[in-house]
Amino acid sequence: MSLEELYKEVILDHYRTPRNKGRLDPHDVALERNNPLCGDEIELFVRFDGDTIEGIGFEGKGCSISQASASMMTEKVEGLTTKESASLAESIKRMMAGEEEGDVDTLGDLVSLKGVVKYPVRIKCALLGWNTLLEALQEGGKG
Amino acid sequence: MVSLPLDAETLRKDFPVFGTLAHGKRLVYLDSAATSQKPHQVIDRMVRFYESENANVHRGIYELAERATTAYEAARESCARFIGARSHRSIVFTRGTTEAINLVRFTWGRANIHDGDEILLTEMEHHSNLVPWQLLAQESGATLRFLPIDDDGKLRVDLLGDYVTDRTKLVAMGLMSNVLGTINPVRTVADAAHSVGARIVVDAAQAAPHLAIDVNELDADFLAYSAHKMCGPTGAGVLYGREDLLEAMPPFHGGGEMIREVYPDHSTWNEIPYKFEAGTPNIAQAVGMGAAVEYLEALGMDSVRDHEIGMARYAMSALEAAGAHIYGPKDPSERGAVISFTLGEVHPHDVATIVDQEGVCIRAGHHCAQPLMRRLGVPATARASFYIYNTPEDVDALTDALEKCKEWFA
Numbered sequence: 345m346s347l348e349e350l351y352k353e354v355i356l357d358h359y360r361t362p363r364n365k366g367r368l369d370p371h372d373v374a375l376e377r378n379n380p381l382c383g384d385e386i387e388l389f390v391r392f393d394g395d396t397i398e399g400i401g402f403e404g405k406g407c408s409i410s411q412a413s414a415s416m417m418t419e420k421v422e423g424l425t426t427k428e429s430a431s432l433a434e435s436i437k438r439m440m441a442g443e444e445e446g447d448v449d450t451l452g453d454l455v456s457l458k459g460v461v462k463y464p465v466r467i468k469c470a471l472l473g474w475n476t477l478l479e480a481l482q483e484g485g486k487g
Numbered sequence: 488m489v490s491l492p493l494d495a496e497t498l499r500k501d502f503p504v505f506g507t508l509a510h511g512k513r514l515v516y517l518d519s520a521a522t523s524q525k526p527h528q529v530i531d532r533m534v535r536f537y538e539s540e541n542a543n544v545h546r547g548i549y550e551l552a553e554r555a556t557t558a559y560e561a562a563r564e565s566c567a568r569f570i571g572a573r574s575h576r577s578i579v580f581t582r583g584t585t586e587a588i589n590l591v592r593f594t595w596g597r598a599n600i601h602d603g604d605e606i607l608l609t610e611m612e613h614h615s616n617l618v619p620w621q622l623l624a625q626e627s628g629a630t631l632r633f634l635p636i637d638d639d640g641k642l643r644v645d646l647l648g649d650y651v652t653d654r655t656k657l658v659a660m661g662l663m664s665n666v667l668g669t670i671n672p673v674r675t676v677a678d679a680a681h682s683v684g685a686r687i688v689v690d691a692a693q694a695a696p697h698l699a700i701d702v703n704e705l706d707a708d709f710l711a712y713s714a715h716k717m718c719g720p721t722g723a724g725v726l727y728g729r730e731d732l733l734e735a736m737p738p739f740h741g742g743g744e745m746i747r748e749v750y751p752d753h754s755t756w757n758e759i760p761y762k763f764e765a766g767t768p769n770i771a772q773a774v775g776m777g778a779a780v781e782y783l784e785a786l787g788m789d790s791v792r793d794h795e796i797g798m799a800r801y802a803m804s805a806l807e808a809a810g811a812h813i814y815g816p817k818d819p820s821e822r823g824a825v826i827s828f829t830l831g832e833v834h835p836h837d838v839a840t841i842v843d844q845e846g847v848c849i850r851a852g853h854h855c856a857q858p859l860m861r862r863l864g865v866p867a868t869a870r871a872s873f874y875i876y877n878t879p880e881d882v883d884a885l886t887d888a889l890e891k892c893k894e895w896f897a
Contacts, residue, residue, distance in 0.1 A: 347840065347841065347844050348895070351837075351841075351895055352895065356895065356896070381852060381853075382836060382852060382866075382867060383852070383853060383860070383866030383867045384836075384866075385866075405866065406834060406836075406866070407834035407835075407836035407837050408834060408837050408896075409836070409837070463840055466836065466840060469836065
C-alpha cells in the first residue's frame with residue numbers, strides 16, 4: 345500500500361469524520377494520554393455494562409494517523425467484552441511491531457493500519473489510542 | 488531568481504551524502520538545524536588521523552603520539568580562532584553543546600549559585616539550555632526567570648530592567664533560536680547581566696554554523712557550540728570560558744589527564760583547559776571539528792551568512808505563497824534560515840511524512856523547545872532549515888511537495 349493509498353483510503357476518512365468523537369457521559373473510565381515527543385493527545389471515555397464496552401468516545405488532537413486510528417478503534421471495540429477488546433489491542437500492537445501479519449478475519453478494516461509499519465516514527469501515533477484503551481480496560485477492571 | 492554568494496550546487500559535490508537518493512529522488516536535505524551533512528574534507532581528515540596519526544594525546548613519548556597531540560591541539564587553535572577567542576586556554580573540548588552547558592552547571596554553577604539567586608533564561612531556549620538550569624535551581628534553591636518574546640518571536644529586551652535584578656547571578660541564552668531563527672541581541676543582554684555582576688552563558692549551537700562569532704564582541708563569559716551542526720562530526724563540541732573564570736572553577740569529571748599530582752586522598756589539577764578534559768577525549772572528532780572550521784573559513788562566514796539570508800528570503804516568500812504560516816521574525820536579516828511553519832490544518836507530522844516521499848527531509852515536532860511551543864500555542868510545527876549546500880531548487884521541491892499535502896487533505 346502506497347502512502348497515498350494509506351492516507352486516501354483509510355486515514356483521511358476517519359480523520360475528517362471521526363467516529364465516536366466527543367466526551368461520553370456518563371462514563372466509568374476517563375483517561376488522557378499523549379505522545380510527549382509529538383504532542384498527539386487522546387482522552388478516552390469508556391462506559392461498561394458488566395464486562396462489555398457499552399459506550400466509548402474520545403477527544404483528542406494530533407496527526408491524522410493518531411486520530412484516525414483512535415476513531416477506527418472506537419468503532420471496532422464498542423460492544424466487545426473487555427477481554428475481546430484487550431486481545432484485539434494486543435494483536436494490533438503485535439502487527440505494528442511486525443511480529444504478526446494481521447488477520448483480516450479478526451481485524452477487518454484495522455488490517456489497513458499495517459500500512460503505517462513502513463513509517464516507523466509514525467507507529468507510536470497509530471498506537472496511542474490502543475495503548476490508552478489497554479490502560480482504560482485495566483482501570484475499568486479494578487472498579 | 489535569487490542571487491546567492493555561494494555556489495551551492497557545486498558545494499553539494501563536497502558532500503558525499505548528496506550522491507545518494509531519497510525514495511529514488513534528489514536528496515533535499517532541509518534539516519541542518521538538527522545536524523548538518525559532512526563534506527569529504529572533514530571525513531577525509533578524520534580518516535587521515537586514524538590512518539597516520541592515531542595515538543593517545545598528551546601521553547606518549549614517541550613521535551606518533553606527538554603527531555596526534557599536534558593534530559588535536561591544532562584543532563583547538565582553529566576552534567578558538569573561529570569564535571575570536573584570544574587563547575587556546577579558553578577552549579575546552581566536550582562531546583557537544585549539551586555537555587558544555589552541563590559542565591558550567593556542575594562547576595561554576597554549583598560553586599556560585601545559591602538559595603535565593605535568580606537564573607535568567609529566555610522563553611525560546613532549547614531544552615539543552617533549560618533543563619540543566621532547572622536541575623541546578625532545584626538543588627540550590629535558586630529561581631528561574633524567563634525573558635519573554637514578542638509575537639514576532641523577538642526577545643523583549645525592553646523588559647531587561649525588570650528581569651535582570653540584583654538577585655540575578657547567571658543569564659543563559661541562545662544566540663540563535665532553533666525554532667524561530669531569531670538572532671538574539673546577546674551583547675545587550677550581556678551588558679545588563681554584567682552591570683549586576685552576573686555571568687552569561689551563550690548557547691551558540693544554532694548560531695556557530697551560520698554566523699561569524701566573536702566572543703569578545705558578545706562579551707560572553709561562556710559560550711558553547713557543537714561540531715556536528717557545522718559540517719563536523721558528532722561527539723565534538725567546545726566550551727569557551729573566560730580564562731579567569733575557568734581558572735577559578737572546580738574540575739568537572741575526575742580522571743586521567745585533568746590532574747597534575749594524585750595522592751591517595753587528594754589530587755591537584757592540571758592547567759586549563761586540560762583540567763576539564765578527563766580521560767581520553769574524542770580525538771579524531773576534535774580533529775574533524777578543526778577541519779570543519781577550516782572548511783567554513785575557506786567559504787567565509789560572511790558569505791555563509793549572506794547565502795542564508797538569500798535562502799531565507801526565497802524560502803519564506805515561497806512558503807507563504809504555498810499557504811504556510813511562518814513563525815519568527817519576518818525580516819531575513821534578523822534571523823537564520825531555520826524556518827518553522829504550519830500548513831493549515833494539516834498536522835506537521837503528516838506534512839513531514841508526505842514530503843519525505845518526494846525526497847524532502849524536514850523536521851516536525853516540538854524541536855526540543857516545549858515551553859516555546861506552548862508560548863506559540865501549537866503542539867508542533869514543521870521546520871525546514873537551510874545551509875550552504877541548499878539551493879532555491881530545494882525550496883521548490885519543498886513547496887511542490889506541500890502542494891501534494893494540500894491536495895490530499897483538501
